Amino acid sequence: MAKMHTPAMERIERKNAKRKKPVNSTPAYESWKRFKRNPTALIGLVVVIILILIAIFAPLIAPYDYQAQDYTAMMQAPSSAHWFGTDQFGRDIFSRCIYGARYSLLIALFCTIAALFSGGLLGIIAGYFGGRVDTVIMRIMDIFQAIPMIMMAMCIVAVLGNGIPQLVAAIMFASMPTMARNNRAAILRVRGADYIESSEAIGVGQVQMILKHMIPNAVGVMIIYFVGFLAVSIMMMSSMSYIGVGLAAPTPEWGLILNDGKSYMTTAPYMMLFPALMIMITCFAFNLMGDGLRDAFDPRLK
């Protein structure tokens, strides 16, 4: 019988005619192409970029000093002079939220880097060496995991006291089991791949193997955890400082700003509304971006 022509075939032919020849098709480029096609991920990325810009240029954006107290303008509702209103000390909430981006993002970044270099590294070592090393590390991680992450972080802060370095250390320790587990899985996935076995066969050294072959190939998955953990640390940080464990009072961290407004919930809800919105938007953006990255790096996971 002769070749059939159905509407579906014509559609695809048109599509193929339109499609240009692929130019430089590296894995990273392919991932970016997939990421670009995902509208929610792009929204996440744009919001994250805006937040980073806000954090960098906070002194230029914020109309007031974040800790300047103005007793002539206490507890004012949002107005053209104070976009997000003022708190009980007359501090401008908009400025505090803007600086909050700086503190929250920076602390989250510290936490995430610290977590990668502690738990992440343990996971990579466990995954790479396997055998007894793996067993010992992962058993210890199992013990850590017996306590919920946020409880662990709070216990550590309880001991170390409030403050940014203490908070970073607490979140780093608390996240160790999760980070180790995730990174170990990422390494195990590339470890089984043929090119690793063939490099082993030609006698590539161990350090070189980890640095040059395995990490670059596991890096996609690690970026996903990195972005995801930024959101997790912002959530943990703000939750902890809201209930008074973690950061000390004058710091313009969003959770703390919320804590300031707690007592005025009924009379001045705007004091809580704006910092809450900042937290929501930030975490949501990071998660949208992280989700898009996961689909982009590994379409099979969807």
Place this chain on the structure above:
Amino acid sequence: MVKYIIKRLLLLIPIILGVSAIIFTLKTLTPGDPARQILGNDATEEQIQAKRDELGLNDPAIVQYFRYIGGIVHGDFGKSYRTGEPVISEILPRLGTSAIITLGAVAIGAFVGVLLGILSALKKYTWVDSLVLVISMFFQSVPEFVVALVLIMIFAVNLHVLPATGIDSIKGYILPMATIGLASVANYTRITRSSMLEVLSEDYIRTARAKGQTEGNITFHHALRNAMIPVAQSIGTNIGNSIGGGMVIETVFGIPGVGKYIVDSITQRNYPSVLGGALIIAIVLTVINLIVDVSFVMIDPRLKTTIISGSSKKAPKKAAA
């Protein structure tokens, strides 16, 4: 089966040793004298020394540690610095409250999440699917205490239908449960969706279709039970997260549970209570995980033979795949 359970319970020993070691190490590194803390600033040097001897604080840390472990064996988790009461007797009455809230939260989260996950899987790649995923991700992204505040604003401050704090009436449980539950919805949705999609493409689903079975029955009788296996496996982890979330949420809602007790102890630097609370939570979580694992047998008959015969290593993985 009994052997398996005993083996799992034995895992509690390293967990207790490890967890207390971690917290004990941190404690010895901490500046400040608990004796002074208990007695206050007015106490004389002799009084403090006497208290230190009484608490055994003059012994080396390692001796203190083993003394503590010895106590745990007898059910002694130390005494609260603040009240002088045994930690265990302070925590036990609070355990019930926390358990109700956690279980309620897990039930709400699992119910909503599984329903959304099924919906998402049946309507895959449509706008319904995308909407469900974005909404559930939103609730995952927002810290629980923020959700709690929003719910308090709506239901307590504006509508006056539910209390903002306390559990004087049954109504007081609703908002905390909903808050913690909503945070876990995304997890259940995601797992249910992917495992449902996988199961629906299995051969036995095609067999059911070839029998002339209706799509509704195929979804709920043939697919759902198989798809629930990975969901059930994730419940243990989710209970852990819910207990963690419970700490914050109990504090936000002023509920006298274990979580609030631990948070209060943290702010008061009441270490025996913190350590005891953390240990008890760890034990409870380990037991819950065991119960969850054992109850898989109810869902997946393939595991029955493997667990009873003791070779539990390969079967659960295969069942989840």
Place this chain on the structure above:
Amino acid sequence: MSDKSLTRNATDKILVLKDLVIHYETDEEVVEAVNGIELELEKGKVLGLVGETGAGKTTTALGIMGLLPPKVGHVVQGSIWLEGEDLLRKTEKEMRSVRGKRISMIFQDPMTALNPVKTVGDQIAEVVLLHNHCSKAEAMKRAQDMLAMVGIVPERYKEYPHQFSGGMKQRIVIAIALACEPDLLIADEPTTALDVTIQAQILDMMRKLQKDKGTSMILITHDLGVVAEMCDDVAVMYAGQIVEYGPLEEVFDHPKHPYTRALYKSIPSLDKDVERLHVIPGLVPDPANLPAYCSFYERCQEKCDKCREFEPWAVEAAPGHVAKCIQYTPEWPQDVKKGGEE
């Protein structure tokens, strides 16, 4: 395309396929899985559907069952007649009462064809309950009878699929398929996934049950030995088309199509001692990109230049024996248009 020789009077026919075309449409490509199949099956007969992997055998079967993957699989044209009723015109609800009751299907892999969390008895009883208005107890009784019929002690009703071996599972699948005494049974490679010794047992059992109940059957296989043992008629499929069709002995003794002849040469023989097995050179053409001429051309050993010019159509090369090859068209090339147009 529609050659008179293939379609005779349809009254004694249980199943008639007319010019059936099935495509799988995705965003990336259109796979032409089945291309204009003409097929008919007399009541009580066994038809062997032979061909390589990817020839469209399973797609044909799924098309008959109305179980093509939703949104992707489409019957583009043609009709499927079951005892004079066009199945393609039936609603989904009507099709559900056909599936399992009038047409049953046995799938290839018994290891995955049974629901792991339901007892085997319940899985047999399920199909009985769906189609017969009977009580649960009656359905259970029927399921136990079926287990006994396929050689499994009825006491194992309450056991789960993982407690059975592959061959036993296939017996259960057969029990499910036959529980409602269907008019037509489609068996898709029922023994491929089994050990050779078990294969023979299962085939024996299927043949016995088929003879006893007078069930018509389509047996899909790539094993010509199985066909020789079980079938009355044979249809050879290649690239979504039936290239040769006829009574078993005719096709086996006097293969008309070059592809069928090549197939026979590739069967290992115990009588003759050959150094190497004969293989058919080349690969099956990409079903997403079929040529406009004879799809076997590239691999054919009897080809000529004319084969490249158009698609061959079915010709009755011997009484009741049809082949799709221009070797059997003396009037070529005057009639090119007649067969080539869609």
